[in-house]
Amino acid sequence: MKRKRSRTKKKQNSTLQRIASKALRASVVLLKVEPTGHRRGKQIQAVKVAAGSGFFVAPHLIATNIHCVVGTTSVLVEPVTLPTPYPVTDVVAFDDKTDLVILQIPTEGMPLPLGDSDTLKKGERVYAVRCTGGGIEEKRARGAITEGTVHGIRANDAHLRLKTLLSHGNSGGPVINRAGQAIGIAVAGSSSATGTGAGDTREFAYAIPSNAVRALLAEVGAAEPFETWRQRPRIRAYTEASHGYLKQKEKQYKAAIKHYTAALQLNPDLAEIYHNRGALQSLLGHPESAIADWDAALACNPDFTEAYFNRGAAKTTLGDFEGGIIDCSTAIERNPDAAPAYYNRAQARMELKQYTEGIEDYDKALSIGLSEAEAYGAYYNRALAKYLLGLDKAAQGDEAEAIRLYHAAIPDYTKAIQVAPDPSLAGRNYNNRGYAKYLIAEYESADGNMEAARELYEAAMDDSEAAIKRDRRNAYAYCTRAATKIAFDRHDDAIKDFDSAIKLKPDFAHAYHQRGLAKQALGHQKEADTDFAKATEIDPDFEEHP
Template identity: 30%
Template structure:
């Protein structure tokens, strides 16, 4: 058999910061629920794409006076201009070249900026909401551009800070996907009001195992799935310093001492820099204040997984499930950890429940496929890998696992076909290490 693969490109452009913390989910998938058409409409005509020399971001139209429009975005989207113009693409696909002088950065290190452009066209201006009304558990929607396509995902508010936070991030989101390029886009409530600006994606590590129960580098992935946003009230308090005349909203009242929500958000900030031990310490402080804060057990489980404290992670997911038995991501992650601990039957049981609670998460079937193969039922495992790929055709890891299953069943020809499909995906996605590892596996099977 002759195999011809083109070497991978080693240069990869990333538009926004990437953080590690949240539940696992393939980035092509929508979160748990799907927004209605009417919900989408309040984002499609007021969110814009911003392109710079270093990547893509998003922004929201918040002001219109005469022929001048003002866009609010995240500062990190527009700071690296180096005297080169940026390009705004409006909802009607018109493009505007913007001089760096039209960009104003927020004071006090807040990750906010405004961009102005001139047009005689009529664009919809977002309604600026009062972020002080935002509450934990509230349904929200995030909107922004990814590869020139507007992405729109529902989710919930996980935490609201009542203390000053670094760069202004004071709203933590759950299950609302913020992909690279969506940074600077809008956080909307269910009435269509703009209540925040998205700026940081919070990711997940999907942990699986090889045949001896050791965490597999190939399955240790970080994918964006939720994030942090800056409350709109933070912007309205400083809008005049950015030459934007807008009615100021009341500032978020500060608590006399940090709340559980405050420690939750600082834990995520620390996890962003890889400081997982101190993130765990902040989660612990949050739980001392609010022992029933279920999301903390789940997120601390992720942090413990990242420090390879598998037993601690399993215990945290178990506690999260005890508080909320309808938490599919907790079952998914506990199943993944149990795979690492070689508890194949326990892992399978967790994936079974996760699949009932949310059958549309591809990672569930990848994890259960592995457990089934270890339980000497690779035929059923293949069906799970098929389902995972049907849900997320771009999941190269699912092809890799399916290839291994076919190899275990003695069908090396189909195994090679799956490895080739995985290698092509890794190459397209710029995952050079995985690409070359997969090529080596192909060579071994062909030689064997």
């Protein structure tokens, strides 16, 4: 069986190589010349830097992204099959809304056939081709191919969504199908900032559909000199946008916003730039400005899924939970596979105490796939939703359902521990898992199942101690450990833990109340009454006497 699988994989790889080879014969490397700052005498020594890829769509015509050929002193094209770089002479067609341009060069290349992007199906395997190296001094350019699948096909949208990770060198390069036809032009990875952070890495990429390229080719007209074209204000906007992307990548968010603003002043139709500026505004704590930018992005592109679910998250931040749900639901209508839309909608539903619906949304988001940061949030919040729903069921007298929900929360807390980005967050989930075990133990104890209760109390104590080890300022972990000590009649030790919890969190009503119970068990009623009174002062929901 293993040998058969090996042969199958070898055959697939051979097919892949043939597809890649055919595509690379039509691909090019775009090179920009920039000053390095190193001087020889009075002259600046220039270097040749690869700016992206492109491919022949006619003997003298190359399709690529606008952003690959702006912001440089000159642009040269080096076909894979030819050792000599050629200057770009003219532009024969372009779309400054979708980042697409058709260049003309003075040499012929082998055109790559265009496929019909409208026939793509979700899950279909595709390959993104790019050129590596390709420096002017090099004898031969080398190619690279990245496999992916079609993840989203959205009507009336500017991009195809692909399940893969691409590098900046893929920008402008072809995305091909198994027949070797170009079905799109890569615009690199997920270049836009996300709702959970501008540095998030998603295993998604985007491509301009090949039918958009076909439509642009039908509009090919009189050639415009390349340098003249690059001076157009709407084209210069891409230079500012490129600087913005770079600053964003370097986490210089205010500087990135300035470049994005300059880009939009030159070209107000760039939905992606409004979206990115909005994401950075949100990250910097300006949700109102972010919403204004996402409004503008949607005015440019009413099917911009990311703008909907990010605007929904910002509305939730501002307390407009219903508005957040509406925006995220709209995003889901346009792209049912937009995992962050389900995640953001779940966050809004949690605020409205719609725990059952929130759990369903977290389930869907996790089944589709989230970034690492969002996956942590989904596991943590889904566990929290189950825990809170369990408390509601317990208050309603449905103990069996409450116990089931507490049990269901435990594996989610375990997953959150595994993917937590730092020790303090892992500690929080150790404690929450421990407290869920403690609550189940209380039910087992009340039912007379002492052996099961003891095991759960011990497990709860272990989890609370693991939480304290990872974060000694976690007041809740001290409180959980204290509660388990009470279960083992270690009231004096429990009081010390409650003291630590209250020192860390002076308004911790639950800790005062529980410490009062421990003191009461030791016969210190006056001190217990003081703690009960303090708990009631902080939170009137606590009765003065238990």
